[in-house]
Amino acid sequence: MKKLIIVSGGKCTEEEVARQIRSLLGENIYVETILMTEFFQKDIEGDLLLFTSELVAKLILKHLNIEIPYLIASRVINHRNIREVISIPEGTEVLLVNDSQSSALEAIEQLNEIGLNHIKYYPFYPGCGSYSKQEIVITPGEVELAPYTVNNIINIGSRILDIRTIHEIVSELQIEELLKESFVTEYIRDIVEISRSIDVSRRNALESEKMLETILNSVEHGIAFVDDSGMMISVNSKLESILGKKKKDLLTKEFLQFMESSEAILKDHKSWITELEGREVLVETRQVNFDKRLGYLITVSYTDKISKLGHKIRRNYEKRINRKLYTxxxxxxxxxxxxxxxxxxxxxxxxxxxxxxxxxxxxxxxxxxxxxxxxxxxxxxxxxxxxxxxxxxxxxxxxxxxxxxxxxxxxxxxxxxxxxxxxxxxxxxxxxxxxxxxxxxxxxxxxxxxxxxxxxxxxxxxxxxxxxxxxxxxxxxxxxxxxxxxxxxxxxxxxxxxxTVPLRKRRDDIKYLLMHFIDINFGKGKIQSIEELFEKEVLEFLENYKWRGNVRELINLVEYLSLIYEEKRFDSSALHYYMLDNHKEEERVILDTDELWVLGQIDKNSDGGIGRTTLAYIAKKQNKDIGEGKIRRIIKKIHEMNLIEAQGNKKGCIITKKGNRVLEYYK
The missing domain is CATH 3.40.50.300 (P-loop containing nucleotide triphosphate hydrolases)
Known part of the structure; x- marks a missing residue:
């Protein structure tokens, strides 16, 4: 059984979030709750940590050393608790009390977003310097934080997890199959019932409809209200998008005419999966009452959207690299x-x-x-x-x-x-x-x-x-x-x-790599053998070439040759001009045995550099008849040929790239 650990800043929040999780996932998941103040006093073992706010996460994560995946919850106003707020007279000023500045401002924003913008909210939170004292206080479960005694305090209860966070949790725990069916439908039904219960004497029907529309359009699922005869009497903007129709073309039309399903499915309150414009959708139905009349609440969701939603939200700030990596x-x-x-x-x-x-x-x-x-x-x-x-x-x-x-x-x-x-x-x-x-x-x-x-x-x-x-x-x-x-x-x-090994030291790889990239650039099987593409002397040249740019240079050459290919073998004139020039330059460098020995010793000691005194000492140990005077003359000659260079401000010299190429040529 998967274990979810809920970490919160207060008891009310902890209990409300745990209640919501248990009601959705039943007894198939173990839920443990821990207050932030007690977190480091407990042995933390589980499959997923859920922090109920950014503040709680920030305070815990900076000291957290255990490797358990975590999520930071997005929470919304519990629609079941807003009836009293709806009844507040328009223009009233109220104090909104919460446990932090960000939480208070977020709660105000959410109340406004769902249409409860007929009153003016002033935030209050612990540490808040000045605040506006009002006769009405509204708080999402933080009654004890109210800064003064007031007769009218409206507790709208701790905020609940939003739909996206629920999807995130089940996706992270890989328990999508345990999520109770139609939980989205139940969530929307609650909103509808609350909206329909608005005190008409305080707020007119037009305002009620506007609030309902605002709520429904903010949900990431297509929603339709259908009467007992199957006709659509209300739709949200997401359903318009899914069906590719305007609201005026959907209202008073039969819902099932847009679905490949029978009327029995609707009557039996069943859910089903079908295809719309090549994409799979899940259709869920639930019977509801509208003004004492029987009807249906229908939600339509893309199945791929449901399964991927949690990952999308959790990592919305990450720029994932979706390219295939090499092995x-x-x-x-x-x-x-x-x-x-x-x-x-x-x-x-x-x-x-x-x-x-x-x-x-x-x-x-x-x-x-x-x-x-x-x-x-x-x-x-x-x-x-x-x-x-x-x-x-x-x-x-x-x-x-x-x-x-x-x-x-x-x-x-x-x-x-x-x-x-x-x-x-x-x-x-x-x-x-x-x-x-x-x-x-x-x-x-x-x-x-x-x-x-x-x-x-x-x-x-x-x-x-x-x-x-x-x-x-x-x-x-x-x-x-x-x-x-x-x-x-x-x-x-x-x-x-x-x-890594440079290509000039992997001569057996040159033909092998040439043929591989020829297949890619010329078309697989179009060139049967490498001898079919190159004249003999060119192939010999490529095998002995120094490949300064290594495999990248080889790939560039093959791409170039594929563009100029005219169904006949390439001769040396087809190669890049610099390849021939560099090769000739190295051929023109003529060194005797002693000069090659000195250049080779400088190459071996390039990490720290080497001077003529040390070279003379090595020559004596190796029984070579080269004195310090001759070494001085050799160093002067190969320095003038740009085969070696002085080592900055230090004594001694090191080999150059040209010196390396010449040394390779003589090997």
Whole structure:
């Protein structure tokens, strides 16, 4: 049996909400009620927490460490308790008393929305500075909060859960089948009966009809009142939309002429499912009396709307990413070294530790990150990618951590959730982490260590449960030495390191990937073999090409070739001009054995840089006949060829990208 825990600020609210839940879901769900003041004194175990207000949720959640799903209820005025309010003379001023400012204002708004706008409300709540003293006090179950004694106090009772919150609860608990049939119909019937009971001597019939229409048009279901002969005598705007007809075309028409159903269904008060314009709808009927005459109250709802409503409302502030994410099957390779990286990543996906993916652009770092997420227990939650380099440094903190109302000029009312809050329970992928500003690095380090974030302009911290995967194409240790990246952040990110393999080191993948993307861009099966598309020398060139842009460059080439294809093999003139130029440039670099050895040693020590003295020491250990003088001449030569460069303000030198390409060419 599923267990729902209701957390409220007061006994009356607690009892009213629990009564409503039990009346709708019967004995098929266990309901426990806890007052906010007693929450942390109890062992909290259940399937869902329901906070009865935003205030209660805010006070509890900032200290809550347990992992139980929660909802914040939307509550509405209980229509059964408003008869006395209806009878108040028009223009009367009253004091509306509730437990907080937001609750008081919300209650006033709801009373106005349902048509009880003939009186003027003044809010009062604990902590309210000044207030307007009136002869009539109205309160939704908070009588004890009235600031003074008054003879006429109207208690309209605690507000009840609205229809949407009910749908949310049953959807979250996956107990839709337990919801009593026709609960929407019963809810509407209560409204109708109350509206029909309005004291005509105080409010004329026209005002009554206007109030009834306002109430019914605010409901997300089609509603029709049908007389005993089956003719529609009143409809709401939602039914007009569902049937695709105007009110004037529906009134005095038989309801069943718009449905593929027999009259017996209506007479037997049955509910049924049918199709309208290709969409499935649920039709519910209930017998009612109108002015002592028999009739029917009918509600029409889209079935998909009912099942999805709770999720829609709960996450209306979240921008969900509804695209298909990559899995490990999408990381294409037959190379043994790349497969080893995938095998390690698959193991890492089953943990919750931070992962740092390093590798050149175009080697599939984000594909790897998505695959890790999709293979983890977080796969049903959000994967949110963030490119640090694409966000202005001034906006970075507010985008990731959110901000409070009034935090800065232009901040939207009510504040804004950051991406870490939105991704709670899921994964944040931070790309280009090497470009993160130092002040942001400090805040990110705190998130990694404390699992908490603080919105811009806020005092309180918010706990977040987010796995972080970071990626970069830069040498972070080199950035640490240059003091542009924090050493403590590097080691906090580098708990589970992965390094992607560049395509030039995966020569066995080149033909394999070319054929895969040829099938995609030329049409599957249109090109039977790769030799059918390329001249022999071109294929040899592609296999030995350095692929500076890696797989991304290969994909771009295939897309380009698919557009210029003329049913004959491609020769070298079909390739991008820069591919041939770069290759020729590398071919023109001629190095002897000693020069290649020096360049290779500089490459091996690029993380920290290396100077000629250290090179001479390594040469002596390896029994190579290269003295420090010769090493000085070699360094000067390869520096002039742009194969190496000085390491900033420090001694020693490091290899350049051109040097890497030349070294690869000679391998």
């Amino acid at each position: 490990f099957d999408d990381y294409l390779s037959i190379n043994s070294e790349a497969k080893q990286v995938l095998k390690r990543a698959e193991k890492f996906s089953k943990t919750d530790a931070t992962i740092l993916i390093q590798g050149e652009n175009g080697t599939g770092k984000e594909i790897l990150a998505q695959a890790i997420h999709m293979n983890s227990y977080r796969r049903k939650n959000l994967f949110i990618p963030i490119n640090i380099a694409a966000i202005s440094p001034s906006l970075l903190e507010s985008e990731l951590f959110g901000y409070e109302e009034g935090a800065f000029t232009g901040a939207i009312k009510g504040g804004k959730m950051g991406l870490f809050e939105i991704a709670n329970g899921g994964t944040i992928f931070i790309d280009e982490i090497g470009d993160a500003p130092l002040d942001f690095q400090v805040k990110l380090l705190r998130v990694l260590e404390e699992k908490r974030i603080r919105r811009v302009g806020a005092l309180e911290e918010i706990p977040v449960d987010v796995r972080i995967i970071a990626a970069t194409n830069k040498n972070l240790l080199k950035l640490v030495d240059e003091e542009s990246f924090r050493e403590d952040l590097f080691f906090r990110l580098n708990i589970l390191p992965l390094k």
